[in-house]
Amino acid sequence: MGSGVTFSGFNNVDFNLILNSMMTQASQPLTALQTRQTSLQSQIRTYGTLSTKVVALQGAAKDLSDPANLNSFAAQSSNSTSLGASTGVGAVAGQYEVVVNELARAQVTASTSSSPDASTTVIASGGQITIGGKTITLSGDTTLQELANKINATTDIPVQAAVVRASAGNYKLTLTGTASGQANAFTIVNQLTGGAGITFADTDNDGVSGDSSADNAVNATDASLLVNNVAVTGSSNTFEDVIPGVTLTAYVKDPSTTIRVDVTSDTSAITTKLQRFVTAYNDIAKFVGDQRTSAIAGDGSSIGRDPLLRQQIFQWQFARAV
DSSP states (O other), X not given: OOOOOOOOOBTTBOHHHHHHHHHHHHHHHHHHHHHHHHHHHHHHHHHHHHHHHHHHHHHHHHHXXXXXXXXXXXXXXXXXXXXXXXXXXXXXXXXXXXXXEEOOBOOEEEBSSOBSOSSSSEEESEEEEEETTEEEEOOSOEEHHHHHHHHHTSTXXXXXXXXXXXXXXXXEEEEEESSOSGGGOOOEEEEEESSSOOOBOOTTOSSOBSSSGGGOSBOOBOEEEEXXXXXXXXXXXXXXXXXXXXXXXXXXXXXXXXXXXXXXEOHHHHHHHHHHHHHHHHHHHHHHHHHHHHHHTTOTTOOTTOHHHHHHHHHHHHHHHO
């Protein structure tokens, strides 16, 4: 492979130096464009930072401009392990006495029969079982776990099926309501055939299981509270419309205990909103000042000389003055 081309001197003239100088001169426009491109890319990123800071300031200002956000309240329960209390929109100051007489529960019904295993012994080979109005039909040998899987795969069925190990060699099928409250109680009509069989309690011998309290491991119940001596009930343990703007959540049933709920002005929330605005304002003001300083120092990537930012500087200075 040949060596690179070089030019030797002639009459003490260094042609390499002349050529390099000419190439450097010719490349200056390209270098200038590359430098400008780098500066513009940096400015674009800086504008992105400015946009983020402006959005933060706008959000903080919006919080302060809405009177509803300035009238903040907090709810405190005297026994938060038994009754939770939190505030939302529309809360007003007040004091309330609450008694948790009953908790909302989902129905749980377990098979009275058991299987020696979950996945080997056939407990049915045909027939059908109707749970909460939804029918599951079997067309072949089915184990306890397979039955549970078929139940869970049924669309809109109001229960969750599970196989539990009661003891060694003693497996049962449990059906648990997917929602609490008396309105979500369910019944079982068992017409499965073949295999070792599966049964559920039917205390009143009407061919339907789950319709008598003795049929179930847990009966579906509604939550029941006494709020300032006014009885309220619901299918859930969460009450959102009993006290204006307050959500109550019952955790422990204790009819003998009165829990006090105090709803008071929450000055800490207002302070937090004000501090958020001050922080956002100072942050963007410092950013504008830094850009202006770097522009004066000749930083080509700064946006401090941009007319839009200069207008912003004027607005900040005017705001400080007033």
